[in-house]
Amino acid sequence: MKKGFITLHVNGDAHEVLVSSQHTLLDVLRGKLKLMGTKEGCTTGSCGVCTVNNGRGEAVLSCLTPALEWADQSITTIEGLEKNGRLAPIQQAFVEYHAVQCGFCTPGVIMSAQAVLNLTPAPTEEDINDGLAGVICRCTGHIKVKEAIRHVGEFGPTP
C-alpha cells in the first residue's frame, strides 16, 4: 500500500494512524502522534537520538525503519517511561547523576539505557558499552550515563 491506516501500540495506547509509505517510524511518532520526545538527528543511523524500544524492549532506530513495517506492533518512547507521574528508575538516576548536558540526545540515550536494563537487569561493563555504542552524546561523554545505568543495575529503583 502507498498509504493506509495502521494500528500502532505506543506506550500502551493503541493509535489508529494514517501512514504513507514515505514515512519512517520517526516521522509518525513526531509528525502524527506529536510525541516530540524522540528526536531526529542524523537520519543515517549513526547518532542514535531517534532510539525507541520495540515490543521486546530492545533499542531500535526509528529513523531507519519504514512506519508501515510497524503495523500492530508495540513501541515505547521516552514519554512512556514515566508511570503515574513518577519518573522511571533510569530517568531518576539520570537526574541524580547529572547525566544530561544540553539534553538533545537524552531521550535516545535513556531509551538505549532502558534497553540495556531490559535485556540485562544487572549489566556488566561490556553490556553497557555495547548498548551505548549506537548513540552519541556530542556535549560531554558517556561517563555519567554509565554511572546512572550502573546505579540502577546495582540498587534498582531509588525510593
Place this chain on the structure above:
Amino acid sequence: MLLPEHDFVKPATLAEGLAVLRDAPGDVRLLGGGTDVVFNMRCRLLTPDTLLSLKDLPELQGIAVLPDGSLQLGAACRLTDLVAATVLTERYPALVKAFRAVASRHVRNLATLGGNLCLDTRCWFTNQTKEWRDAKGPCLKTGKDVCHAIAGAPVCVALNNADSPPALIALEATVTLASSRGERRLGLQDFYREDGIRHTVLEPDEILTRVTIPPTTDRLVFLKETARQGMDFSYGAIAVRADGSGATASRLRIVLGSLTTAPRLLAGAAERLAVLGLGDDGLDAACATLRDELGPLTNLYSPAAYKRELARILLRKAVLELREMQA
C-alpha cells in the same frame, strides 16, 4: 526528508512474495531490516516502485541444526538473534564475533542476515546525499559512464563492506536463492561479483532464503579493523579457518573482506600455510603471496598500499591467534 513514494507490500508467505517480485510493475526492492535500504532511499540512491518486506516471512526464519549436523540460518533472522543463539555462540564463536561487529545493537536489532549478505557496495562519492552527488553529476552507479572516485575506472569499484561474508565464506556456507521458477543453491563465494553495481548473482526475481553451514570442528578466527571502536564500517576484515591444532594445519581457508568489490578468497596464502605450517616461516611465505594474489587494488576509502599492508597485518594477527587455538 520523506522517503520516495512507493508501494509497501508485506506478503504472508514466500510464494506470495515471489509472485509479487515476478509480477509487480517497475522496480521492486527487497527489504530486510531496512538499515541500508531506508538510508539509500533517503539519499535517493534507491527509488523503488515497490518495497517488498521479507522480515516476517515464515520460510525465512529460524536457526536449525539439520540431521547431518549442518547449521541452517533463515535469511530474515535478525543479527541480534544470531548473536544470542547458543548453538552459534558454542560452536562458532568467531562467526558470532563477525555478526556482532556489524554496526551497533540499535542497528542489529533491525538488521537481518540476508540484508548483511546482500548489503549494497559502498563508495565515498556515491553513498552521500543527492545534493552532494548532484554537485558532480551521476557516476557509473547512478547512470553515467564516469567514476568520480577513481579516475578512469572501467567498472564500478565500490567496496563490499559487509562483516559477515568473510567468516561465512571461510566456513564454506552456501546460500539458497528462491524464485517462482524454483530454487538454487550455491557457495557464498560464488554469490559475489567483481562489479560494484551488480555485486551479486541474485536475479531480479530471486530472494535469498537461507544460509547453510556444513558441520566442522575446524578453528576459525575473525578480525575487523576500524578507525573507531564501537560502531564503524571496516577498513579491512579477515576470516581464517584451519583444521589441526597449534601450529599444524593441513587445510586452511582465508577470506579478506572490505578491501575489494567482492570478498577475496586467498588460495595461495592458504596453500603456503598448509605446506609450511603456521610457524613464522609459513607466515612469512603466506604474506609474500599477498601482493600477487590481491592484484591491483583501488585507493577507494584508503590507499592501495595501506590496504596491502593491512592485509598482511590482518593475516599475521589472525594466524597468531589461530596458533593459540586447539581444534
